[in-house]
Amino acid sequence: MLHALFDLGPSSRQELARHTGLSQATVTTLVGEFLAEGVLHIAAMERNAVGRPYERLTINADRGRVVGVDVAETYVDATVYDLALGVLGRHEAALDEHQHDQAYVIDGIVGAIEAALDADGTDRDRIVGVGVSMPGHVQHDAGVSVFAPNWNWHDVHIEELLAERLRLPVYVDNPLKAAILSEMWFGVGRVVDSMAVVNIGTGVGAGIAIEGTLVRGSTNNAGEWGHTLLMLDGRPCRCGRHGCVEAYVGAPGLEATLAEIDPSHPALGRPGQRDFVESVAGGLAAGDPVLRELVRRTGRCLAAALGDLVNLLNVPKVTLTGWLPEALAPWLVPAVRDELPRHVLPGSLPGLTVELSEVPGNAVGLGMAAFTLEQFLARLGLVSPARTRPQPGAQTAQPIG
Amino acid sequence: MLHALFDLGPSSRQELARHTGLSQATVTTLVGEFLAEGVLHIAAMERNAVGRPYERLTINADRGRVVGVDVAETYVDATVYDLALGVLGRHEAALDEHQHDQAYVIDGIVGAIEAALDADGTDRDRIVGVGVSMPGHVQHDAGVSVFAPNWNWHDVHIEELLAERLRLPVYVDNPLKAAILSEMWFGVGRVVDSMAVVNIGTGVGAGIAIEGTLVRGSTNNAGEWGHTLLMLDGRPCRCGRHGCVEAYVGAPGLEATLAEIDPSHPALGRPGQRDFVESVAGGLAAGDPVLRELVRRTGRCLAAALGDLVNLLNVPKVTLTGWLPEALAPWLVPAVRDELPRHVLPGSLPGLTVELSEVPGNAVGLGMAAFTLEQFLARLGLVSPARTRPQPGAQTAQPIG
Incomplete structure (x- = not known):
């Protein structure tokens, strides 16, 4: 439904039902829950052909702030978004591609996030989550950078390390997953x-x-x-x-x-x-x-x-x-x-x-912000971000690895 | 649900609901429709712990026959299946890989199918459909062999041509789609x-x-x-x-x-x-x-x-x-x-x-039989085989092709 709201802009319950394929009843229930949590608000009242009034709903941009961070070999790009994923502030810091030290990279990430928050003057209490894309193989469900070839990192519990430093909820994933999510929501998707x-x-x-x-x-x-x-x-x-x-x-x-x-x-x-x-x-x-x-x-x-x-x-x-x-x-x-x-x-x-790509701004940062928004809604009990079930462990043959 | 029946073997309505994620009520309705059409039958009556009797359902293998055909550059392999996709008869005929003539290939396909039917003594009236895999680019929804590189075929309306010759419902697709369907149903899937x-x-x-x-x-x-x-x-x-x-x-x-x-x-x-x-x-x-x-x-x-x-x-x-x-x-x-x-x-x-692959027999033939079974059930109004929606035609950029 979140995706539908981004696609459609301010929408009636009927339009949301049509776009999502959910029943009117389900949409009405969901909208009620979203309104109660302040995630949606009523953008306008309109009347249809027979004069019945209905509400146009939209994401309540001011309900909170999300930070989306693209960490690459040569830079950290941090963007502050409102809850409707509008850009509020951005800061890009260079990373020296020859420095592989964990403390150096983490300091760089934290520094870029803080500079982006300062640029916008965002109050930290309003931030509902920080999404950080890390290069290489990332286990998003465990919050672990399993392997980052450029830095030769193995099994770094990056989500935990960053959450401790930032004292904010952190979600980590891989840039390819973030880029495709933003393409699905805001690009050719x-x-x-x-x-x-x-x-x-x-x-x-x-x-x-x-x-x-x-x-x-x-x-x-x-x-x-x-x-x-x-x-x-x-x-x-x-x-x-x-x-x-x-x-x-x-x-x-x-x-x-x-x-x-x-x-x-x-x-x-x-x-x-x-x-x-x-x-x-x-x-x-x-x-x-x-x-x-x-x-x-x-x-x-x-x-x-x-x-x-x-x-x-x-x-x-x-x-x-x-x-x-x-x-x-x-x-x-x-x-x-x-x-x-x-x-x-x-x-x-x-x-x-x-x-x-026509996705505006940094597509990886935007995708990370969208994942983080989903995580926030899941914490509120509003959605289950179960896009990908893990494969069952059953084996029918000798694994190669 | 068909897939669940193949996975589980004879099953209760409760097991089918658990396996498919459908509600008990939906499964009960579907099972009623399948029983009415003779596609399912009651394999056994059992009693649960509190002594309530319940039915074990299974596909009614004798409700009809399906033919699955794998047409390749060098051979035609036709297999006759019962409705539970058990093998009844099979015939493989060689194709000369240097003969590209349409009549030659179609005669080869029809000949192999007739030989497979003769091998089993199957009455033609019992055949609910023939699924034919054609090499190259096949538009399954239009029944057209768009391009077969080995024969230099373009836009051959193969489904229609074969249906006329065989006087039976024909479904055509590409071997890769057939092979993955049989792997999903009967292999590592x-x-x-x-x-x-x-x-x-x-x-x-x-x-x-x-x-x-x-x-x-x-x-x-x-x-x-x-x-x-x-x-x-x-x-x-x-x-x-x-x-x-x-x-x-x-x-x-x-x-x-x-x-x-x-x-x-x-x-x-x-x-x-x-x-x-x-x-x-x-x-x-x-x-x-x-x-x-x-x-x-x-x-x-x-x-x-x-x-x-x-x-x-x-x-x-x-x-x-x-x-x-x-x-x-x-x-x-x-x-x-x-x-x-x-x-x-x-x-x-x-x-x-x-x-x-552990899929038994010819995986392509079996997958084509499974597609054809889905088509038959769709004709009965029992399932909609809408696995893949066509992409919308909207364009945001100049196409390459």
């Missing part, structure tokens, strides 16, 4: 119920929704499209395998490709990945032919890897999100579109679209 | 609700289920894992692309690999793909070291490609089906299991199993 959102930065992955189900996988590790093969025995990848998609289309992959084309190119001398990509964007705007070749090769690899995703899942829409496509979209998106028909089976091509 | 079944023969593909949803994709073209990349710019593939999984692990891929190892190997002289694979199996049983190297290389490619599938979807179980893995399982399955941990992310490895 408004018109289709199956889609993939491809997130590209240092790391690369895809959030996937199939017929309205957010695909988590049996250990919340689904979406690792960055670690599917483009080239068996190709470039070494961070994950230890060779030839993964990430090694070609992640930021370090672009550095490697540029070094193959022109090892002395000035963009390669920049200290960090984000500086490198900004410098590439600047050079492309100025018409640098070497960087155009970089975009051509990267676009081809990206189109091939997107073709694999579409051939496997036959999703009608793919969106791109993350700081790398945001910086390079004017050059990269046309290069991908040109190349894509050579990699998608004819039967999966009709109606297929690939575009930069 | 009895213990997990997300899984992939990999079908290998001339063509290669995967049937996918995510949390109990059969993944069809927006044009019923999902599962084309055989046309995801193993090697950008690698071997030419039937689909026109280079380096697809199918070009390495399909039967012609094995021929190409063997030709790379030893172009004069006697197995290469065989007239058809199935002869070739039988000859490989024979040579492996006799300890041929060249064929062991073929299995090692093929197992590595297959493990890499399965690793991609698992990394993307984090399914806990993958099964193998089709005539190629059935023939080579004793050598190929261990080779894949050895290699797989090098291709799966550590977070997706715990509990993962890869095994030969």
